[in-house]
Amino acid sequence: MAGSTRHRRVLLVTLPGLVGLLGLLFTLASVPASAAAALTVAQAISSQSGSSAAVVGYIVGEPTATDTVRFSSFTGDTALAIADSASETDTDDMLYVQITSSYRSAFGLASNPSLIGKALTVTGTLTAYFAHAGLKSPSAMSLGTSATTSPTSTATATPTASSTTDTYYANALGKTGSSLKSALHTIISSNVTKLSYDGVWDALKVTDQDPSNSSNVKLFYSGISRSKSLNGGDSGDWNREHVWAQSHGDFGTTAGPGTDLHHLRPEDVTINALRGNLDFDTGGTAVSGASGNYSDSNSWEPRTAVKGDVARMIFYMAVRYEGDDAFADLEVNDTAGNGSVPYMGRLSTLKAWNTADPPDAAEKARNQTIYSTYQHNRNPFIDHPEWVSSIF
Numbered sequence: 429m430a431g432s433t434r435h436r437r438v439l440l441v442t443l444p445g446l447v448g449l450l451g452l453l454f455t456l457a458s459v460p461a462s463a464a465a466a467l468t469v470a471q472a473i474s475s476q477s478g479s480s481a482a483v484v485g486y487i488v489g490e491p492t493a494t495d496t497v498r499f500s501s502f503t504g505d506t507a508l509a510i511a512d513s514a515s516e517t518d519t520d521d522m523l524y525v526q527i528t529s530s531y532r533s534a535f536g537l538a539s540n541p542s543l544i545g546k547a548l549t550v551t552g553t554l555t556a557y558f559a560h561a562g563l564k565s566p567s568a569m570s571l572g573t574s575a576t577t578s579p580t581s582t583a584t585a586t587p588t589a590s591s592t593t594d595t596y597y598a599n600a601l602g603k604t605g606s607s608l609k610s611a612l613h614t615i616i617s618s619n620v621t622k623l624s625y626d627g628v629w630d631a632l633k634v635t636d637q638d639p640s641n642s643s644n645v646k647l648f649y650s651g652i653s654r655s656k657s658l659n660g661g662d663s664g665d666w667n668r669e670h671v672w673a674q675s676h677g678d679f680g681t682t683a684g685p686g687t688d689l690h691h692l693r694p695e696d697v698t699i700n701a702l703r704g705n706l707d708f709d710t711g712g713t714a715v716s717g718a719s720g721n722y723s724d725s726n727s728w729e730p731r732t733a734v735k736g737d738v739a740r741m742i743f744y745m746a747v748r749y750e751g752d753d754a755f756a757d758l759e760v761n762d763t764a765g766n767g768s769v770p771y772m773g774r775l776s777t778l779k780a781w782n783t784a785d786p787p788d789a790a791e792k793a794r795n796q797t798i799y800s801t802y803q804h805n806r807n808p809f810i811d812h813p814e815w816v817s818s819i820f
């Protein structure tokens with residue numbers, strides 16, 4: 429630990445060619461070397477020296493006593509606790525931050541309970557607060573992981589949980605199996621905007637736009653680029669393919685699973701009909717008009733580039749729909765030829781496809797667009813494909 433700290437200081441001293449001599453002199457003159465880069469919470473806890481530093485962590489609660497932090501039903505705006513993990517519950521791993529009057533309206537948890545789970549960068553004095561490792565008299569507070577008050581704040585340090593989606597998944601992090609599935613179900617079913625079936629047309633023109641031709645969508649199984657304006661029901665048109673076949677969920681096209689963009693994709697009308705309600709598995713004969721796809725009497729094998737995408741859509745549906753709304757509890761089984769509610773298969777094949785075809789940039793971007801623009805929920809298995817083997 430001491431060795432790595434010394435190493436970082438040496439690196440800073442060798443930076444003048446990059447940051448400029450004036451910036452370096454300012455840094456060395458104004459703050460201790462150990463505080464030049466934003467600290468993690470763990471570093472701040474072990475550096476209660478009364479010096480000033482910027483610290484980055486996730487807002488986890490409201491401290492009310494040395495060993496007590498409220499995680500909800502907040503009572504005041506004068507203090508918050510941050511940690512390196514958004515799901516931290518051990519007060520020993522938290523830093524208690526004093527919120528002075530000028531920051532209370534923006535950062536007090538009683539006024540802003542939605543700040544829980546968000547990354548915070550705060551600069552202030554590292555000293556005990558509530559007889560606990562703390563930071564007092566803040567001189568700067570901002571959401572995000574970039575301190576704005578130190579010329580070297582962009583250098584390196586970030587909390588151990590560094591992904592921006594860690595906030596979204598805060599209540600699932602560290603869980604496995606059925607408890608992970610349950611936590612994810614709650615997360616991805618909360619505050620969701622459900623589209624109308626008509627609204628799906630317009631959304632697919634955005635989420636599935638051909639990256640090399642903005643006038644077209646890219647058809648999912650066939651990989652063909654086709655004009656956005658050819659949406660419809662005639663031969664040569666594209667329509668709305670339910671990757672979780674409608675007959676395997678009996679969900680129709682009312683707002684719900686039948687309009688959930690996470691498994692709806694544009695596909696040629698004829699190819700869509702050929703896929704029908706087949707389960708997914710390997711094998712069969714080549715599908716005419718959809719290069720790389722195969723089908724037989726009870727299954728459909730999509731082209732290699734979308735095998736993992738199919739798997740993650742199916743796993744999403746099984747977690748998103750648990751029978752606690754007006755729809756069936758969708759589940760995956762290891763069968764091809766299910767044909768009806770509520771199962772889709774074949775589990776072992778889908779798991780293999782999830783591994784063989786990991787999420788690429790386009791799949792991740794589609795997930796982000798659905799989250800930010802349309803439904804405001806995410807497919808967890810695109811963000812964390814390793815969760816598939818924990819749950820299924």
Ligand SMILES: [Ca+2]
Pocket residue numbers: 732733734735736737785786787788791
């Ligand atoms: Ca893929």
Ligand SMILES: [Ca+2]
Pocket residue numbers: 745746747748749750751757758759
């Ligand atoms: Ca389910």
